[in-house]
Amino acid sequence: MELLSDCPVHTSVPDKYVLPPEKRPLLLNDEPSSDVAIPVIDLHRAADDRQRHLIVAEIIKACKEFGIFQVVNHGVAEDVVQGFREAAAGFFGMPAEEKLPYRSDDLSKHFRVSSSTPYDRNGDRYWLDYLKINCHPVTDEHVREWPEKPASFRSSLAEYSAAVHELAQTLLRLIAEGLGLDGGFFAGDLSGGSTQMNVNYYPPCPDPSLTLGLLPHCDRHLLTVLSQGDVAGLQARHGGGWLLVRPIPGSFVVNLGHQMEIITNGLLASVEHRAVTNTAAVRLSVVTLIMRKMECRIGPAPEMVNEATGPAKFKEFEFSEFIKAYSAAAASREDVLHYFRIHR
Structure with missing residues (x-):
């Protein structure tokens, strides 16, 4: 398995990364101009009861309007964020032979590195390498599989994952309050699965018009908290087009996954998003995925089946069943939801 990060400079896009014309992105400077911007929310104000x-x-x-927003003044220290980002970048910068022991597509591993994505049913390849990490709660079993190099990797990951997990729980409490639910509604089984992290590494691409960093998709999980750094590349679907999620120093991007849409009976929508590439700079994003326990049953919450949302729109299922359907649908938002939607 060849990693893009094993080759520091790419002078052309290999044929296997060239997407069919209908899947290629427009260059960023060719995107339709828009005054619409992803909302930015100052969480510090939430500490003030007034x-x-x-x-x-x-x-x-x-x-409701976007399925995605950015948060600032969120309580996660900048040195914690940068500490892990630097360690992750250091891992991708290691010689190929030092990364080799971690290369794997075995989903049972608590730490692995791979390339592209497993979700495209046509076999198209995407311009990224990624780490898949089981990161919270931190256990000895997890840590043993984490790399010893760079030297700061294990300690910075443990600190970062704990801080972001706490932020995610704060966000879930605020969302529950906004829905008129008990503040602890999303605690327990709904967000108590093993927290997963994807660290996505997008090297400079010689021709961003030919490929994508990541295919259009919605996240499988309940909530995603993303550190995207200072290099643009994330786009979110909105109003039939794609909005660039512009980097804001010290911010996190928060987006809703499929489970949130199903639990809220469609009141809150999961957001389709993708990653585009650029010619000038490495882009590294750290994606923390808050997920349910695999064995718990999922469906619209009884509290969310009411006059405002109408009858239940989705059938009940186990999360393990959802994971299989998501893979079979190649992460297509509508195909996934169609599988679980109640058709009257």
Whole structure:
């Protein structure tokens, strides 16, 4: 398995990464101009009881209109974020032979490195390498599989994953409040699965018009918290087009996954997104996925089946069943939801 990061400079796009014409992106400077921007929410204000309801309302509005937003003043220290980002970049920068022991497509591993994505049913390849990490709660079993190099990798990952997990729980409490639910509604089985992390590495691409960093998809999980750094590349579907999620220093990007849409009976929508490439700079994103326990049953929450949302729109299922359907649908948003939607 060849990694893109094993070759520091790419002078052309290999044929296997060239997408069919109908799947290729427009270059960023050819995208239609738009005044629409992804909402940015200052979480520090949520600590003020007089302003908390305003922040909650902003979050729910963003969830309904976009399914994605950015947060600032979120409580995760910048040195914690940068510490792990630097360690992750250091891993991808290691010689190929030092990464070789970690190369794998075995989903049972708590740490592995691979390339492209397993979800495209046509075998198209995408311009990225990635780490898949089981990261929270931190256990000895997890840590033993994490790499010893760079030297700071294990400690910085443990610190970062704990801080982001806490942020995710805060966000889930605010979303629950905004839906009129108990603040602990999403705790327990709904968000108690092993937290997973994807660290995506996109090297400079000689011709971004020919390929994508990541295919259009919705996340399988409940909630995603993303550190995208200072290099643009994430785009979110909105109003029939693609909005660039512009990097904001010190921010996290938060987006809703399929499970949130199903639990809220469609009131909040999962957001389709993709990654585009660039010619000038490495882009590294750290994606933390908050997920349910595999054995728990999923469906619209009884509290969310009401006059506002109508009858239940989705059937109940186990999360393990959803994972199989997601893979079979090659991560296509509509194909996945069609499988679980109740058709009347």
